[in-house]
Structure formats: C-alpha cells, structure tokens
Amino acid sequence: MNHQEYMKLAISLAAATKGQTSPNPQVGAVVVKNGEILGMGAHLKAGTPHAEVHAIAAAGDKAKGADIYVTLEPCSHFGRTPPCADLIINSGINRVFIASADPNPLVSGKGIERMQDAGIEVVTGLLKEEADALNEPFFHFIKTKTPYVTIKAASSFDGKTAAKTGDSKWITSPESRQDVHRLRHEHDAILTGVNTIIHDNPLLTARLPQGGKNPIRVVLDTNLRIPADANVIRDQSVKTIIFTGCEIDRSKAEELKKYNTEVFSFSANEVPIKEVLRNLGERNIMTLFVEGGSEIHASFINSGFFQQIILYMAPKIIGGNKAIPFIGGDGANYVKDAPALEFTEIEKIGGDLRITAKPLRE
Ligand SMILES: Nc1c(/N=C/[C@@H](O)[C@H](O)[C@H](O)COP(=O)(O)O)[nH]c(=O)[nH]c1=O
Numbered sequence: 001m002n003h004q005e006y007m008k009l010a011i012s013l014a015a016a017t018k019g020q021t022s023p024n025p026q027v028g029a030v031v032v033k034n035g036e037i038l039g040m041g042a043h044l045k046a047g048t049p050h051a052e053v054h055a056i057a058a059a060g061d062k063a064k065g066a067d068i069y070v071t072l073e074p075c076s077h078f079g080r081t082p083p084c085a086d087l088i089i090n091s092g093i094n095r096v097f098i099a100s101a102d103p104n105p106l107v108s109g110k111g112i113e114r115m116q117d118a119g120i121e122v123v124t125g126l127l128k129e130e131a132d133a134l135n136e137p138f139f140h141f142i143k144t145k146t147p148y149v150t151i152k153a154a155s156s157f158d159g160k161t162a163a164k165t166g167d168s169k170w171i172t173s174p175e176s177r178q179d180v181h182r183l184r185h186e187h188d189a190i191l192t193g194v195n196t197i198i199h200d201n202p203l204l205t206a207r208l209p210q211g212g213k214n215p216i217r218v219v220l221d222t223n224l225r226i227p228a229d230a231n232v233i234r235d236q237s238v239k240t241i242i243f244t245g246c247e248i249d250r251s252k253a254e255e256l257k258k259y260n261t262e263v264f265s266f267s268a269n270e271v272p273i274k275e276v277l278r279n280l281g282e283r284n285i286m287t288l289f290v291e292g293g294s295e296i297h298a299s300f301i302n303s304g305f306f307q308q309i310i311l312y313m314a315p316k317i318i319g320g321n322k323a324i325p326f327i328g329g330d331g332a333n334y335v336k337d338a339p340a341l342e343f344t345e346i347e348k349i350g351g352d353l354r355i356t357a358k359p360l361r362e
Pocket residue numbers: 153154168169170171172173176177180196200201202203204205312
C-alpha cells in the first residue's frame with residue numbers, strides 16, 4: 001500500500017463514526033512500519049480517547065520509528081484528553097501524514113510545529129479534500145458555533161409534498177424513507193414546525209432495523225399550539241425542545257415539562273431562526289436535520305440559514321394547483337431573485353431520486 005491508501009484507510013475509519021462524535025470531528029488514524037499496519041483507530045465519542053491514542057496503543061512499543069496517518073491535525077491543547085502531538089512525540093513515531101488542518105485558528109499549526117521541533121517529519125494535505133468533506137459540519141460549527149443545517153424534503157416528480165387533500169402517505173419509497181431514518185440517526189437534532197405536528201403527529205425518531213440514535217426533537221411553535229398528547233411529547237424516548245414566542249399559555253408549558261419537554265420562549269412573539277440556531281449551537285448541537293413542512297422549509301431557505309438540501313423525488317405526479325409544494329412561503333417574484341444552488345449528488349434510491357444541493361458559494 002502507498003501513502004494515499006493508508007490515508008484512505010484512516011478516512012474510512014473516520015467515516016464509520018458519522019453522527020457519533022458531536023461536537024467533536026470524525027477522525028481516523030493508522031500506524032504503519034515497513035509496510036505493516038501496527039495499529040489503527042477512530043475517535044468514537046466526545047470525551048473519549050482520540051483516534052491517535054487508539055492507533056498508538058495498538059502499536060505499542062513497535063510505534064518507535066513508525067509512520068502515522070491521521071485525518072485531522074493532531075491536537076496540541078489539553079481538552080478533555082491530553083494532547084496527541086505530545087503522545088506522538090513520546091511514542092517515537094518519526095513521520096506524520098496529515099489530511100485536514102485544524103480549523104480552529106487558535107490551535108491550527110501548533111501541533112505540527114511541536115512535532116517538527118521534536119525532529120518529526122510532518123507531511124500535510126494528503127487527501128485533504130476527502131477528509132475535509134467528512135468534517136464539513138464540524139468545520140461549519142467551529143466557525144459559526146451554530147449547527148450545520150440539512151433541509152430534507154420529499155416530493156412527487158412535480159414537486160408536491162402533499163395532495164390538495166393534505167394526503168402525503170406515502171410519496172417516496174420504503175427504501176427512501178429508511179434512508180431518512182439513517183440521516184435522523186446521524187444528526188444531533190431534528191426540527192419541524194407545529195403544523196406538521198398537528199397534521200402528521202410524527203415521532204421523529206430514528207427507526208432503523210439495527211436501532212438508531214434518536215436526535216433531540218425541536219419544534220417551532222410560536223403560540224404553543226402543540227397538542228399535549230402529540231407523539232413528540234408523549235414518546236419521551238428523547239428530549240423535545242419547543243421554541244415559542246412570549247404570548248403563550250404558561251400553565252400549558254408547565255404541563256408539557258413533565259414529559260421530557262423543554263419550552264423555550266423568546267422575548268418577542270416570534271421565533272427567529274437565527275436565534276434558534278444560536279441557542280442550539282450553545283447546547284453543542286452540531287448538526288440539525290430540518291424535516292419541516294413547506295412553510296418551515298421556506299423560512300430556512302429565505303433566511304439563508306441552511307448548508308444543504310436533500311430532496312427525495314418520487315416518480316409520481318400529484319398535480320393540482322391547490323396541492324402543497326415542498327417549499328411554501330410567498331416565493332420569489334422574479335427567477336433572477338431565486339436562491340441559486342448547485343447539485344452536489346444525485347442518487348437513485350428505491351425508484352426515487354435523492355438529490356443533494358448546496359447554496360452556491362459567492
Ligand atoms: N410523506 C412523506 C414524508 N413525510 C414526512 C413527514 O411529513 C412525516 O410526518 C414524518 O416523516 C413522520 O415521521 P415518523 O412519525 O417518525 O415516521 N417523508 C418522506 O420522506 N416521504 C414521504 O412520502
């Protein structure tokens with residue numbers, strides 16, 4: 001195997017932990033000497049050992065004189081675990097290959113400098129793009145301290161998310177809906193609007209054949225209209241946070257708190273998305289899955305507070321000028337004012353298309 005292949009292995013280890021390490025990045029590491037893989041590891045959960053710790057522990061004394069391939073620049077500061085740069089120096093490793101640089105300007109380059117000062121050869125940027133893509137949500141979170149927002153929509157071929165009767169069961173295939181549960185599992189939180197709660201009474205849990213990690217549920221509900229017996233309240237398998245305006249029935253809010261539910265009221269009678277994202281960021285929620293109705297989707301798109309949209313498009317035609325489009329709101333007056341995206345991935349899934357799009361970078 002060559003340098004790229006060892007780094008690919010480290011990236012695959014990092015990729016396997018998607019959704020488990022928030023608010024930390026996904027990191028993989030591989031220790032190699034004379035073509036023999038002596039150790040490998042991934043960071044499994046925030047607060048637990050970093051990938052380099054696992055890989056070097058597996059290599060033991062043989063790490064002396066070995067190479068290490070790590071997908072993110074080794075940390076140089078005391079977080080909840082000791083600095084990996086020091087561990088690498090003390091292990092006798094004499095060459096370090098790094099894919100991504102640390103996005104935190106306060107620490108970026110410090111670990112590299114310390115290892116170089118100790119006489120270690122450091123090669124940076126090996127498969128940087130691939131490794132960076134894996135940690136796009138982490139880099140966004142470090143930069144903005146707000147969650148990386150993925151809007152998920154499901155529509156017919158003609159862009160409808162429900163028929164004019166309101167019926168929407170089911171537009172997309174069982175395979176597509178199972179893929180949605182994988183995305184729920186991978187996200188820290190899932191957000192919807194009270195209209196979806198009233199209309200669909202969703203659970204919003206991650207129900208995969210092998211189980212799944214339920215994302216924290218977030219409901220935007222300005223006037224606290226949510227039914228007290230809604231599934232997201234009574235289910236209690238995971239916390240539900242309801243964001244409201246200031247004019248709500250306080251006794252109802254008190255009642256809901258008995259069901260693993262938090263009611264957070266803003267000081268004005270509105271629920272500003274920017275403030276919701278700031279609040280979720282302060283709770284170390286790094287990734288947010290917006291499975292809203294068409295009005296919620298419209299408000300996220302019009303505010304520009306989203307990093308990607310995943311549309312599951314089914315080969316069905318619902319039609320009707322009263323049917324519900326998957327993006328609601330007033331819409332653009334002129335095409336030239338329509339938010340421009342770029343398609344980044346198009347996959348066939350269970351007879352549907354899964355189309356991923358991101359806002360065009362200025
Ligand atoms: N109608 C459809 C969807 N509908 C999505 C939401 O309107 C539903 O309330 C939500 O998925 C229900 O969540 P649950 O109770 O946890 O299963 N979403 C999809 O991908 N395809 C559809 O055809």
